[in-house]
Every structure is written in C-alpha cells, then in structure tokens.
Amino acid sequence: MSPHTLFTASCNFESARQVGLLPSGHKAHGLHGHSFLAKIRADLPAAWAPFPGAEVHALGERLAACTGQLDYRLINEVLGSQAPTDENIARWLRDQLVSQQGVPGLEQVGIQSTADQGVDLDRHDQAHVWRRYRFQSAHKLPNVPIGHKCGRLHGHGFEVIVHANQDAGGRDISIDYDHLDEIWAPFHYQLNHKYLNAIEGLSNPTSEVIAAWLWDRLKVVLPELSWVTVYETGSCGANFNGSAYRIWKEMTLDSALFLRHAPDSDPLSHIHGHTYTLRLHLSAPLDEVMGWTVDFGDVKDRFNPIFKALDHHPLHELPGLDDCDAASLAQWVLAQGRRSLPQLDRVDLYETRGCGAIALGDQEGPALPV
Structure with a gap:
C-alpha cells in the first residue's frame, strides 16, 4: 500500500x-x-x-x-x-x-x-x-x-x-x-x-x-x-x-463489492456491500x-460524476480499481477527484463507523469525530 x-x-x-x-x-x-x-x-x-x-x-x-x-x-x-x-x-x-x-x-x-x-x-x-x-x-x-x-x-x-x-x-x-x-x-x-x-x-x-x-x-x-x-x-x-x-x-455511498485477494473461505471474497461514509x-x-x-456547491457538482459511478454500483466493475478494499478505493477516489478538484488533498472512507482508510495527498489536518 x-x-x-x-x-x-x-x-x-x-x-x-x-x-x-x-x-x-x-x-x-x-x-x-x-x-x-x-x-x-x-x-x-x-x-x-x-x-x-x-x-x-x-x-x-x-x-x-x-x-x-x-x-x-x-x-x-x-x-x-x-x-x-x-x-x-x-x-x-x-x-x-x-x-x-x-x-x-x-x-x-x-x-x-x-x-x-x-x-x-x-x-x-x-x-x-x-x-x-x-x-x-x-x-x-x-x-x-x-x-x-x-x-x-x-x-x-x-x-x-x-x-x-x-x-x-x-x-x-x-x-x-x-x-x-x-x-x-x-x-x-x-x-x-x-x-x-x-x-x-x-x-x-x-x-x-x-x-x-x-x-x-x-x-x-x-x-x-x-x-x-x-x-x-x-x-x-x-x-x-x-x-x-x-x-x-x-456523503454516503451504497455500493456492492468483493475482495479479489481474499481466499474462498473468507466472507470478504463473497459479494457483499457497505453504506460507506466518504469525506x-x-x-x-x-x-x-x-x-x-x-x-461547497461546486465541490458537490464537480464530484458528482464520481459519486454516480460509485453509488448503487458494483465497485469491482470500476475501471482502474485494483481491488475494492477501503485503502485502494480511497486512493482511487483521491486520484479521480483531483482531476476536477485539484484542491482535494485527503479522502476518508469508512466501511462502518470509524473503520476504513485515509488517503493522504498532503497534510493530514485535524482529527474529526467519526
């Protein structure tokens, strides 16, 4: 990683x-x-x-x-x-x-x-x-x-x-x-x-x-x-x-996924889903x-095409996404988001409350409640 x-x-x-x-x-x-x-x-x-x-x-x-x-x-x-x-x-x-x-x-x-x-x-x-x-x-x-x-x-x-x-x-x-x-x-x-x-x-x-x-x-x-x-x-x-x-x-995303590297015996290898919190x-x-x-309205409008590609979709079908784990997805969102929002320097992605990954492009900034 x-x-x-x-x-x-x-x-x-x-x-x-x-x-x-x-x-x-x-x-x-x-x-x-x-x-x-x-x-x-x-x-x-x-x-x-x-x-x-x-x-x-x-x-x-x-x-x-x-x-x-x-x-x-x-x-x-x-x-x-x-x-x-x-x-x-x-x-x-x-x-x-x-x-x-x-x-x-x-x-x-x-x-x-x-x-x-x-x-x-x-x-x-x-x-x-x-x-x-x-x-x-x-x-x-x-x-x-x-x-x-x-x-x-x-x-x-x-x-x-x-x-x-x-x-x-x-x-x-x-x-x-x-x-x-x-x-x-x-x-x-x-x-x-x-x-x-x-x-x-x-x-x-x-x-x-x-x-x-x-x-x-x-x-x-x-x-x-x-x-x-x-x-x-x-x-x-x-x-x-x-x-x-x-x-x-x-924002929140409702998406389906499975992890490509998970062994067949692991539940994460099966198709499942999360209501993600994305910050x-x-x-x-x-x-x-x-x-x-x-x-804030411009942020929403410029990010909307990426949001629509993620929300209510199978993440494992996203082009350019190596795997659907939180870290890979957060880094993907950071890279994609910077194309329309060059000011974007951090993406927090939580699968459940406080459990996920933070992709840092620059400084971490303040800790916020989850």
Missing part, C-alpha cells in the same frame, strides 16, 4: 470510572459511566494482514480484543494506579495494541468519551483534545452571485469544535474539558440565537470566516488552540489553524471577496 495511506478502526465499549484526582466537586470525580468509542490510525506494512485488503478487518479485530478487557468493567480496576482519564485509557490501549496484539505503525489512539469530546494521543504523547459546541443562528452571504441560495437570509444549527494540542508528557490530564467549557461560554452568548451578519467582523459569515473569527478570539485565552472547526451543516464545514484553511464535504478534504487559499476557499 501507499505510504500515504492510514488504516483506521474503531470500537465501542461500555465502562464505569471514577477520576479521583479531579476536585471533589468535579462531575467526573464520582463514579459514573460512558459509552466510549476507541479509535486508532495505523500506517501498516504491506504484508501485515492475512491477505491484501484485510487490513481494516484485522485491525478492528485487534482493537476489539483490547477494548473487550474494558467492556462492562470499572476501568479503575483495569488501569490500577493510573487515573482512568481519556489520556490514560488511550495510553493503556496503545500499550496493549503494541505489546499484546502486535500492531505496528500506530500513529494515533483516540478515546471519545462522549459524542462531543475526546482525546487523540499520537505516538509522541502529543494530546489532541477536542470539545464540540453548538449554536443556532441566521446568516446570509452578501457577495455570492444573484440566485445563489446562500444569498438569501437563512439559518443553521452550527457546530464548532475547539481543538487544543499539548505535549501530555505522560500526565494524567492534558486539558480539562471543563476548562474548554469556561472559555467557550462567552462565545456561545455572542453567537447563539443571533443574526451573524450584524456581529462586528462577520459581515460575510462563511464557515471559513467564522472559523477565523473564532480563532482570533480563542487563541488569546487558549494558547494551546490548534484548530477551529465550524460545521455549517452535518455534512460540510471548514477548519482554520491560524494560517491555513481546509474544508470538507461528507473529501480540500485545502486552498481564502477568496477574499467570496470569503470561502471552494464553494
């Missing part, structure tokens, strides 16, 4: 914990529970899986073997003297995956303790902490061509993810989620149930402009801030890190007039 392919897997587990190192009044100090999601990314060598194309399945099996030791357990009993913070659970999983399951090339181990918060720990013990917030607002884009739907006054249930990176250095907690909540509170007051165009600095409130507006104000009070993500809808949004803009567009990431300079990098 290409060295620019990362394989991903995820697994849910239900566990209780008590984080006693937190102050007695902290909501996580007492005994409580979560529906956790563990996520991993690995740069796997070519011959690691039982056969080419089995990487995602094999990675998922090994992750499940580890999270099974935490499922319906009190995590304190499993981790022993380590406090069961998201950071320490991620470290424990990383150690288990390497020492007990022999998983090579681990780039990232993440713990999502709720749908709105998590920590992604990389191999250098750098903690990427994120927390999701929501606000309900109206806006319009004043510079779009006449007839463009976004030129009309309309509204969104916006979502914002505040990302913060810190060298955890083995510490139990890098950045407390409650600290992020305190920082976000005044921004929620400014933005929620408001007309964004009337706010100073947001006269042209595209997702990119909102992300940059938030960055300028959050960075002052949160030096660890690494990205600001703004979801305009559930399927598209923008990221900003102080200098570079990225956008993404997400396109694009990087481009900001258009100072339009206030966006690429119009």
Whole structure:
C-alpha cells in the first residue's frame, strides 16, 4: 500500500470510572459511566494482514480484543494506579495494541468519551483534545452571485469544535474539558440565537470566516488552540489553524463489492456491500471577496460524476480499481477527484463507523469525530 495511506478502526465499549484526582466537586470525580468509542490510525506494512485488503478487518479485530478487557468493567480496576482519564485509557490501549496484539505503525489512539469530546494521543504523547459546541443562528452571504441560495437570509444549527494540542508528557490530564467549557461560554452568548451578519467582523459569515473569527478570539485565552472547526451543516464545514484553511464535504455511498485477494473461505471474497461514509478534504487559499476557499456547491457538482459511478454500483466493475478494499478505493477516489478538484488533498472512507482508510495527498489536518 501507499505510504500515504492510514488504516483506521474503531470500537465501542461500555465502562464505569471514577477520576479521583479531579476536585471533589468535579462531575467526573464520582463514579459514573460512558459509552466510549476507541479509535486508532495505523500506517501498516504491506504484508501485515492475512491477505491484501484485510487490513481494516484485522485491525478492528485487534482493537476489539483490547477494548473487550474494558467492556462492562470499572476501568479503575483495569488501569490500577493510573487515573482512568481519556489520556490514560488511550495510553493503556496503545500499550496493549503494541505489546499484546502486535500492531505496528500506530500513529494515533483516540478515546471519545462522549459524542462531543475526546482525546487523540499520537505516538509522541502529543494530546489532541477536542470539545464540540453548538449554536443556532441566521446568516446570509452578501457577495455570492444573484440566485445563489446562500444569498438569501437563512439559518443553521452550527457546530464548532475547539481543538487544543499539548505535549501530555505522560500526565494524567492534558486539558480539562471543563476548562474548554469556561472559555467557550462567552462565545456561545455572542453567537447563539443571533443574526451573524450584524456581529462586528462577520459581515460575510462563511464557515471559513467564522472559523477565523473564532480563532482570533480563542487563541488569546487558549494558547494551546490548534484548530477551529465550524460545521455549517452535518455534512460540510471548514477548519482554520491560524494560517491555513481546509474544508470538507461528507456523503454516503451504497455500493456492492468483493475482495479479489481474499481466499474462498473468507466472507470478504463473497459479494457483499457497505453504506460507506466518504469525506473529501480540500485545502486552498481564502477568496477574499467570496470569503470561502471552494464553494461547497461546486465541490458537490464537480464530484458528482464520481459519486454516480460509485453509488448503487458494483465497485469491482470500476475501471482502474485494483481491488475494492477501503485503502485502494480511497486512493482511487483521491486520484479521480483531483482531476476536477485539484484542491482535494485527503479522502476518508469508512466501511462502518470509524473503520476504513485515509488517503493522504498532503497534510493530514485535524482529527474529526467519526
């Protein structure tokens, strides 16, 4: 496989914990529970899986073997003297995956303790902490061509993810989620149930402009801030890190396939199917007039011929596709998509939630929830 392919897997587990190192009044100090999601990314060598194309399945099996030791357990009993913070659970999983399951090339181990918060720990013990917030607002884009739907006054249930990176250095907690909540509170007051165009600095409130507006104000009070993500809808949004803009567009595909290299005894050799989640990431300079990098509508229109070739079709009949595994398909989409969308630099393709491959053309960018 290409060295620019990362394989991903995820697994849910239900566990209780008590984080006693937190102050007695902290909501996580007492005994409580979560529906956790563990996520991993690995740069796997070519011959690691039982056969080419089995990487995602094999990675998922090994992750499940580890999270099974935490499922319906009190995590304190499993981790022993380590406090069961998201950071320490991620470290424990990383150690288990390497020492007990022999998983090579681990780039990232993440713990999502709720749908709105998590920590992604990389191999250098750098903690990427994120927390999701929501606000309900109206806006319009004043510079779009006449007839463009976004030129009309309309509204969104916006979502914002505040990302913060810190060298955890083995510490139990890098950045407390409650600290992020305190920082976000005044921004929620400014933005929620408001007309964004009337706010100073947001006269042209595209997702990119909102992300940059938030960055300028959050960075002052949160030096660890690494990205600001703004979801305009559930399927598209923008990221900003102080200098570079990225956008993404997400869609689902319902497709049939089989894996050519799977032995006859393996179910993956049989015709089967997935409802894929496909996420396109694009990087481009900001258009100072339009206030966006690429119009989300243009992304959809230019990618539509590729989408139609994939959706409700047998993938094994696609010309130029070596095999139908997630990595091969993600790389195929990246190559095909760049012909009409040269700004495309990353493709995420998930066969099931969080299980699939990431094809990287350039920088990886921020980790987003799956």
